[in-house]
Amino acid sequence: AQxxxxxxxxxxxxxxxxxxxxxxxxxxDTTYYLFWYKQPPSGELVFLIRRNSFDEQNEISGRYxxxxxxxxxxxxxxxxxSQVVDSAVYFCALRTVYTGTASKLTFGxxxxxxxxx
Amino acid sequence: xxxxxxxxxxxxxxxxKRIMLECSQTKGHDRMYWYRQDPGLGLRLIYYSFDVxxxxxxxISDGYSVSRQAQAKFxxxxxxxxxxxxxxxxxxxxxxxxxxxxxxxxxxTRLTVL
Numbered sequence: 001a002q003x004x005x006x007x008x009x010x011x012x013x014x015x016x017x018x019x020x021x022x023x024x025x026x027x028x029d030t031t032y033y034l035f036w037y038k039q040p041p042s043g044e045l046v047f048l049i050r051r052n053s054f055d056e057q058n059e060i061s062g063r064y065x066x067x068x069x070x071x072x073x074x075x076x077x078x079x080x081x082s083q084v085v086d087s088a089v090y091f092c093a094l095r096t097v098y099t100g101t102a103s104k105l106t107f108g109x110x111x112x113x114x115x116x117x
Numbered sequence: 118x119x120x121x122x123x124x125x126x127x128x129x130x131x132x133x134k135r136i137m138l139e140c141s142q143t144k145g146h147d148r149m150y151w152y153r154q155d156p157g158l159g160l161r162l163i164y165y166s167f168d169v170x171x172x173x174x175x176x177i178s179d180g181y182s183v184s185r186q187a188q189a190k191f192x193x194x195x196x197x198x199x200x201x202x203x204x205x206x207x208x209x210x211x212x213x214x215x216x217x218x219x220x221x222x223x224x225x226t227r228l229t230v231l
Contacts, residue, residue: 047222
């Protein structure tokens, strides 16, 4: 079975602070993909990043960065110099390759980030 | 135009009514999915379809049925709606030709069952 844990239910920060959203996953498969999605107050799901299990390079995209560590089964997401527009619910998700016929994503329960002025 | 569309976007209905949520996509993807989102529970898979003739139950399929009318259309039905089916419903698509199989989500349908 696969599982994604986002232990932080809600985080509040003041604008310009850095914030890290934690994601811990469980899977027995050696080949898998990890994703982060953003859900702003408008409700849609916005894809942020995909990482496969063979690529442990960290990635930076503007103010966003991701730290993938297989040794701790974590795929954490950091927003540097947060802005009010970053306020949203963020979901981490896992897709394993060899799960029978399933190509489904297993989502964490999400972390609500509130950035205030 | 959006690649994955859902209709209606919002719906309020009464217990016992039959409801159909529709999803259409122009991405040419063969795989389609229905999820529901509840506060604090993330997204959970209801049904998925790998092609027109392939329909599979997800983790929470009880009380729901689906129809894949064409490659581009995947409908979700609640035969007799009940209040605990009040949720945000998402349709998603993916391309089996992609190894990582990224899923693209529609804008969501907010369903309220009174």
